[in-house]
Amino acid sequence: MRVAVVAVLVALLLLATPLALGIQTSFFADERDELERVALAAAVHVPPFVVGGHVELPAHERGVDVGVYDLSGRRRDGSGPRRADATAREARKGIVVRGHVGHQLVVAVPLSTQEQVIGTVRASSGTAGVWHRVVLAWLGLAGLALVALATAIVVARRQARTLSAPLEALSAKAGAVADGDFTARAEGSAIAEIDQVARTQNTMVDHLTRWLEHERHFTSNASHQLRTPLAGLQLGLEAAAGDPDADPRAALTEALDQARHLQRTVDEVLRLARATPRPAVPTTARPAAEVAEGVERRWHGRFAAAGRRLGLVAEPGGEGLRIPDRTAEQILDVLLDNALRHGRGAVRITVRELGGATAVDVSDEGSPALDRRTLFQRGATTSPAGRGIGLTLARELAETAGGRLTLARSNPTIFTLLLPVAEPPPSHE
CATH class of the missing domain: 3.30.450.20 (PAS domain)
Structure with a gap:
């Protein structure tokens, strides 16, 4: 003004x-x-x-x-x-x-x-x-000038309000974002330049929201995936330390295997945190049956301790297909942990070939408490001890590897993991 x-x-x-x-x-x-x-x-x-x-x-x-x-x-x-x-x-x-x-x-x-x-x-x-x-005459001229000045002040106040109102609203939204309200979005205005600033701020807040959500998801994913292996490693070491007749070499070998699995888990969670929206196929791959056998061997003792049976079936044609091993291990860990906590009866892992892709089924004799629409949503859980992270993480891992995780059947529960077949490693002559 x-x-x-x-x-x-x-x-x-x-x-x-x-x-x-x-x-x-x-x-x-x-x-x-x-x-x-x-x-x-x-x-x-x-x-x-x-x-x-x-x-x-x-x-x-x-x-x-x-x-x-x-x-x-x-x-x-x-x-x-x-x-x-x-x-x-x-x-x-x-x-x-x-x-x-x-x-x-x-x-x-x-x-x-x-x-x-x-x-x-x-x-x-x-x-x-x-x-x-x-x-x-000069007084008359001065009067006209005063009238013109008063008119200009009135118009200037209206124009100043027109300019300042959207800027004040934009400042208020920016302050709300600074206070932690990432749902605050600036509204458009009739002034093109200010409207452009509002759109830029909204885009910035959207990016910040996604980044912060990504960081929060990384933290929850890492804690979820590391909790079970760390607990197994701790129990194994405590059991070996408490048994004077135990073979320390076998305990150390098992601990070393658990540590390697923890390292692969950390690498996979970090890869997921850095993954772009487009599928990113990991660099290492092994036969599907070999991957499933390693996972079954790790989880067999836990299911046996719970009085439940865990089996592995590799159908002809599917066992030799190469799949992203680290991604498949993390997804199968989530599905088996979910079956152990929330499922019932015997659990079976089935490896098969399906239309040029590798299908890995994890089934138990129970049925999910959540419907298909909310089963894979982050935070959706019916158990006070659960946090609703595992299945969401497993689906994200599958998508970053170019695959898909679905609930194939509700009663009994069957989860199907579809993964693309990885190219065999080049032969060296």
């Missing part, structure tokens, strides 16, 4: 200053023209006179001094100085002379007869009256 008001003030100053000077010049020029008209009218009506003759002037308006002077400079009739001043003497040359004497405007015209100058007619008036009219 200050910018607009200053601009209007500068414009009014640049416009009013020459206009005020023009009014002053015009009023004084009009007054001189009027004096010249009065002097000429008097010169026309004054009869020829001789030295010592009587001269009579026609009537003229009040406030104007009109005098007739002979060639000697003596005033013969009218009002004005008794002797002709410089302006009146200059008019003897037969020209109209305009001058300024003190606070008076003076106009002198020659008085002639038979083409011979016999005297001069002098008309004068005070400048006070002219200045009075000039000041009145």
Whole structure:
């Protein structure tokens, strides 16, 4: 608003200053023209006179001094100085002379007869009256300028509000985001530049939200995947330490296998955290049956301790297909952990070939408590001990490897993991 008001003030100053000077010049020029008209009218009506003759002037308006002077400079009739001043003497040359004497405007015209100058007619008036009219005109001009300035202030306030309102709203949304409300989104406005800033801020908040969510998911994924292997490693070491007859070499070998599995788990979770939206196939691959056998061997003791049976079936044609081993291990760990915690009865892992892809089924004799729409949603769980992370993580892992994890059947429960067949490693001759 200050910018607009200053601009209007500068414009009014640049416009009013020459206009005020023009009014002053015009009023004084009009007054001189009027004096010249009065002097000429008097010169026309004054009869020829001789030295010592009587001269009579026609009537003229009040406030104007009109005098007739002979060639000697003596005033013969009218009002004005008794002797002709410089302006009146200059008019003897037969020209109209305009001058300024003190606070008076003076106009002198020659008085002639038979083409011979016999005297001069002098008309004068005070400048006070002219200045009075000039000041009145200036006051009127100042009033118009004030009206224009007031109008400009009103318009500037409206424009300033139009500009500041969306900026204030944008600032409020930015403050809400800074306070942790990542659902705050800036609204559009009628001003293209501010609207562009709002869209840019919304895009930035969307990216920040995704990044923070990605970080939170990474933390929860890592804790979920590492919890079970760490617990197994701890139990194995505690059992070996508590049994004086236990073979320490076997305990160390098992601990080393668990540590390697933990390393692969960390690598896979980190790979998922860095994964782009497009599928990223891991670099290592092994036969599907070999991967499933390693997973079954790791989980067999836990199912046996729970009084449940865990089996592995590799159908012909599917056992030799190569799949992303680390991704498949993590997904199968999640499915077996889910079956152990929430399933019932015997659990079976089936490896088969399905339309050029590798299908790995994990089935048990129970049925899921959640429906298909919420089963894979993060945080969806019916158990107080569960956090609803495992199945969501397993599906994300499958998608980053270019595969798919689905609930093939609800009763009994069958989860099917489809993975693309990896290319065999190049042979070295």
